[in-house]
Amino acid sequence: MNMNNPYQTTMHIHPVGTVSSPIKDLSLKAGESGLERQENDGEIRENHQRIKETVCDLVIAKEWQELLDGIEEFSHALVLYWPHLLDTDRRRIKKVHPMGRKDLPLTGIFATRSPARPNPILVSVVKIVEREKNILRVVGLEAVDGSPVLDIKPHVKSYDTLENPKLAPWMEQIQRELEGEDVK
Amino acid sequence: MNMNNPYQTTMHIHPVGTVSSPIKDLSLKAGESGLERQENDGEIRENHQRIKETVCDLVIAKEWQELLDGIEEFSHALVLYWPHLLDTDRRRIKKVHPMGRKDLPLTGIFATRSPARPNPILVSVVKIVEREKNILRVVGLEAVDGSPVLDIKPHVKSYDTLENPKLAPWMEQIQRELEGEDVK
Numbered sequence: 001m002n003m004n005n006p007y008q009t010t011m012h013i014h015p016v017g018t019v020s021s022p023i024k025d026l027s028l029k030a031g032e033s034g035l036e037r038q039e040n041d042g043e044i045r046e047n048h049q050r051i052k053e054t055v056c057d058l059v060i061a062k063e064w065q066e067l068l069d070g071i072e073e074f075s076h077a078l079v080l081y082w083p084h085l086l087d088t089d090r091r092r093i094k095k096v097h098p099m100g101r102k103d104l105p106l107t108g109i110f111a112t113r114s115p116a117r118p119n120p121i122l123v124s125v126v127k128i129v130e131r132e133k134n135i136l137r138v139v140g141l142e143a144v145d146g147s148p149v150l151d152i153k154p155h156v157k158s159y160d161t162l163e164n165p166k167l168a169p170w171m172e173q174i175q176r177e178l179e180g181e182d183v184k
Numbered sequence: 185m186n187m188n189n190p191y192q193t194t195m196h197i198h199p200v201g202t203v204s205s206p207i208k209d210l211s212l213k214a215g216e217s218g219l220e221r222q223e224n225d226g227e228i229r230e231n232h233q234r235i236k237e238t239v240c241d242l243v244i245a246k247e248w249q250e251l252l253d254g255i256e257e258f259s260h261a262l263v264l265y266w267p268h269l270l271d272t273d274r275r276r277i278k279k280v281h282p283m284g285r286k287d288l289p290l291t292g293i294f295a296t297r298s299p300a301r302p303n304p305i306l307v308s309v310v311k312i313v314e315r316e317k318n319i320l321r322v323v324g325l326e327a328v329d330g331s332p333v334l335d336i337k338p339h340v341k342s343y344d345t346l347e348n349p350k351l352a353p354w355m356e357q358i359q360r361e362l363e364g365e366d367v368k
Contacts, residue, residue, distance in 0.1 A: 070295030
């Protein structure tokens with residue numbers, strides 16, 4: 001690492017597997033000024049529900065297969081993956097209207113879950129269905145087919161879970177709209 | 185991306201900031217056969233508590249400063265960082281005894297939270313204390329001083345939190361030992 005200017009250091013990472021999913025595209029894509037909305041509210045809500053229920057396979061490279069040994073004993077995992085459809089120049093976007101909605105405030109990327117970020121490493125919590133050799137079947141992964149998998153970690157409540165995290169008002173609003181009355 | 189063999193693709197990532205922390209080393213380091221225990225149980229528990237209460241600063245590169253705008257409205261964030269003290273050849277370790285403990289089962293890396301993994305991108309949930317220009321002050325980051333910061337995301341309950349994740353018995357055991365009677 002370049003200790004004089006650590007920000008100019010480059011780290012190299014490599015896919016350990018690939019997502020095999022019926023989801024071929026997402027309802028949102030990174031646009032000029034952030035994310036653009038391509039569908040109306042109803043469709044977005046439907047899409048969100050569909051993703052939460054979708055079963056997909058993480059197909060791990062044979063050389064890394066045994067790294068999955070023991071994952072069956074956990075119910076949930078964090079999956080780190082790369083949004084390979086994102087254009088490289090979108091990594092320089094600094095602010096977006098969340099979900100491309102002009103009614104929500106222009107917000108710094110680090111305060112959003114936008115896929116367009118300097119290091120587009122996305123984190124998703126999934127439910128583990130089963131593991132068969134080099135394939136881990138999961139539910140709830142918000143990644144399109146073909147996305148490179150970077151890492152899998154067991155979800156551990158005391159590391160990853162919080163009682164009552166406070167959200168920005170715009171995020172509360174999105175949550176209410178996506179989930180309906182279930183979300184407080 | 186090399187679509188014929190996606191596993192041979194290389195992605196490039198760059199630090200967006202650096203951790204400034206009073207924690208100069210960790211009680212565990214990656215050893216020949218995984219993680220070795222350097223201290224006794226009492227010290228490990230004390231160290232764990234110390235990390236949970238430690239305040240540290242994420243010093244973000246000036247060019248990325250405005251990406252933090254809006255983070256103050258959230259109480260917690262996910263921090264993605266790189267364990268820069270980890271030897272590069274440790275990225276090829278396939279199994280470890282969790283925390284270097286021979287009494288716990290030899291387990292695939294993807295079923296552990298070991299820092300020694302093919303893509304050593306670590307994820308930690310932190311409490312946000314304050315933001316001052318390019319500095320985000322947080323509590324609970326399990327990273328040593330000088331660790332490169334890769335990404336910051338707001339913690340959103342419906343994305344990141346689960347009601348009752350099931351853990352492997354060995355992880356339940358570690359949780360009980362670290363936390364005492366508070367953990368069920």
